[in-house]
Amino acid sequence: MPGLLLDTLRGTRADTVPMWLMRQAGRYLPEYRELRADKGGFLELVYDTAAAAEVTIQPIRRFGFDGAILFSDILIVPYAMGQDLAFLAGEGPQLTPRLVDHALSSLQAVPQRLDPIYATVASVKAQLGPETTLLGFSGSPWTVATYMVNGEGSRDQHETRAMAYSDPAGFGAIIDAIIDVTVEYLVGQIEAGAEAVQLFDSWAGSLAPDEFARWVIAPNAAIAAAIHERCPGVPVIGFPKGAGEKLPTYARETGVDAVGVDETIDPEWAARELPAGMPVQGNLDPLLLLAGGEALEQRTQTILRAFAGRPHVFNLGHGIDRRTPIEHVERLKNTVRNWRG
Numbered sequence: 001m002p003g004l005l006l007d008t009l010r011g012t013r014a015d016t017v018p019m020w021l022m023r024q025a026g027r028y029l030p031e032y033r034e035l036r037a038d039k040g041g042f043l044e045l046v047y048d049t050a051a052a053a054e055v056t057i058q059p060i061r062r063f064g065f066d067g068a069i070l071f072s073d074i075l076i077v078p079y080a081m082g083q084d085l086a087f088l089a090g091e092g093p094q095l096t097p098r099l100v101d102h103a104l105s106s107l108q109a110v111p112q113r114l115d116p117i118y119a120t121v122a123s124v125k126a127q128l129g130p131e132t133t134l135l136g137f138s139g140s141p142w143t144v145a146t147y148m149v150n151g152e153g154s155r156d157q158h159e160t161r162a163m164a165y166s167d168p169a170g171f172g173a174i175i176d177a178i179i180d181v182t183v184e185y186l187v188g189q190i191e192a193g194a195e196a197v198q199l200f201d202s203w204a205g206s207l208a209p210d211e212f213a214r215w216v217i218a219p220n221a222a223i224a225a226a227i228h229e230r231c232p233g234v235p236v237i238g239f240p241k242g243a244g245e246k247l248p249t250y251a252r253e254t255g256v257d258a259v260g261v262d263e264t265i266d267p268e269w270a271a272r273e274l275p276a277g278m279p280v281q282g283n284l285d286p287l288l289l290l291a292g293g294e295a296l297e298q299r300t301q302t303i304l305r306a307f308a309g310r311p312h313v314f315n316l317g318h319g320i321d322r323r324t325p326i327e328h329v330e331r332l333k334n335t336v337r338n339w340r341g
Helices: 004-009 030-039 042-046 049-063 076-081 111-127 141-150 158-166 168-192 209-230 244-253 267-273 286-291 294-306 326-338
Strands: 067-069 084-088 092-096 133-139 196-201 236-240 258-260 280-284 312-316
Touching: 004 133, 004 196, 004 312, 030 042, 030 049, 042 049, 042 084, 049 067, 049 111, 049 326, 076 084, 076 111, 076 141, 076 168, 092 141, 111 133, 111 168, 133 141, 133 168, 141 158, 141 168, 141 196, 141 209, 158 168, 158 209, 168 196, 168 209, 196 209, 209 236, 209 244, 236 244, 244 258, 244 267, 267 280, 267 294, 280 286, 280 294, 286 294, 286 326, 294 312, 294 326
Parallel strands: 067 133, 133 196, 196 236, 236 258, 258 280, 280 312
Antiparallel strands: 084 092
16 A cells, blocks of 8 residues: 555545655754764765665654655766766755857766666565555756866856757756666666655756756656656655646646745745646745744645645655754644644
8 A cells, every 4th residue: 555645646535634844854953964974974874775764764764754765866867977076065966068168969878877866766665564655856958067067066057048048959968868868767766666756856946938948847747757657656746846837837837746845935825826736835934943933833724724725745845954963854844743634
């Protein structure tokens, strides 16, 4: 029998609301910090199958969430496409060579870099009970491209946005290449045991409407269609952070099965404007979870009430802050678990 989360993503509304948290496997957990100190760098941890599986399962063991999200990183795709990837202390991830300076054709694909991730998925799946849904993921093409072009994260994605305007054909070739690898990567995760997948578009909010349609909606639609064709019944969650008023169009035109809502969106507006019956996921502000107090419980209940009329997966509006106290997560979990819509 599928778990509550998988049923909800497939469109079944239940009085009990399933939950998981973006970045739930990570630095706010003392058991993660201990393992990370033992294993060394972040990429080394991702590529150690036993350790990555353990990190994936840690929040399930501690909190009993309804979903386990694969411990990995969205930049595994450009790493497999042939860019070098390094996580530098205090600076974040860096990819070389930057595609603002080098042609896409200069990269030599290394598809075997995906194999250890599939092994992690299989290991986690073997350890989870049927009540816990295993979620795979990938970055959406626009967000992945921003890192590939600039070589690192940026405040406004200036280099990538400029390339998309000045050389749409060349930039389109980068997007198309990312789509192809992403489809194979997600299908590989599903074949290894993932029961649903999420597309993270962390920088979708930086685009003007026409560019959003071209570089966010169209690529996500292509990926969702390919997953549905090759893996029937596997839900695809789309999460275009910062989409704002473009979110309903994204939900209608990408073909995703569920849509993630970030913390800047009024949940009552989202409940009203998104397609009827479509599962939604979100949307507590991670900084409110960090702050805690009565406001945390009140806002959680506001979100639960707003989405009570449709299938709803409780989650944050983005990733959990590494400074978040464990007791705040416990309070959030208890509030959601005790809710009856």
